[in-house]
Amino acid sequence: MNDELNHKLATLDLNLLRVFCVVCQQSSITRAAEQLALTQSSVSNAIHRLKTALDCELFIRVGRGIEPTASGLHIFNSVQPMLDAIEQTLRGISEFDPHTSTRVFTIYANESVIDLLQPLLDEALASLSVRVVLRNSPVLESEQYQDLQMQKVDLVIDIVPPKVKTFSFQKIAQEKIVCVVRDQHPQITQQLSREQYFAAEHIMYRFHRDNMRVADIISNEPLPERTLYCEQSSLLSMLSLISKSDAIAIAPYAFTKNYAELFKLNIIELPFDTRPIELFSIWPSKHAQDKSCIWLRQTIETLMEQAYSA
Known part of the structure; x- marks a missing residue:
């Protein structure tokens, strides 16, 4: 040199x-x-x-x-x-005390997770000074990781773990997927055959991830084409439409059971072999030892366990 x-x-x-x-x-x-x-x-x-x-x-x-x-x-x-x-x-x-800190944390999650997590979060934070804001995840995966890297958001809850070492992750829950129909459906009551499932018209919920549909994510086998009744990006809107039609849909069990009575819905097991959807917490690897971020991750892990074991 x-x-x-x-x-x-x-x-x-x-x-x-x-x-x-x-x-x-x-x-x-x-x-x-x-x-x-x-x-x-x-x-x-x-x-x-x-x-x-x-x-x-x-x-x-x-x-x-x-x-x-x-x-x-x-x-x-x-x-x-x-x-x-x-x-x-x-x-x-750096020390961190949630009783005295006024920090505001931000978490990206999907509609189903936010619906289940928010009431538990309100209760857990009632006596603390910190705040945690839940926001719907961006449509683009790259955008959520960019916001995480730029510290616009502190934690992401997602169904797909990161592929790069810049981010760390941990599985914090898994979600069973079920079929949903209105309780006065003319053909489908408490059981659903494979033939009935594929003959029915479907309200489809699209994950904002590579244009994937839920059934194709959870199925352990290739599925035939289904007849599309309509497509929704909101689970709540999807459940409302099911209650007003003979179309069927698949949805997360923990979310749907909270609205089954309100919308007069039947929850039925799917007639094909499936696997649950896994949920991961994701954070920048460089924050692994940050005591405030450790507190946030542990809090969310505990609350997710409550939400999905109830």
């Missing part, structure tokens, strides 16, 4: 590496600036200074975004784990 490079490394501003890693994660100068609470010009200048110090290209433009070069990716993969370890250490030192 020559003297000039030695000098550059000895005087390198290590804050440049943090900015660089955030740009890598966001694939965008604009989003990185937002996360870091800096101007776009400040972020661009930091990347230019690091490029000059290391004497190599760090990013290339791809479409409307940017991606790290091979050298940039090598630096990111080496540096980011060290930055995460430092942040974990510092977060682990």
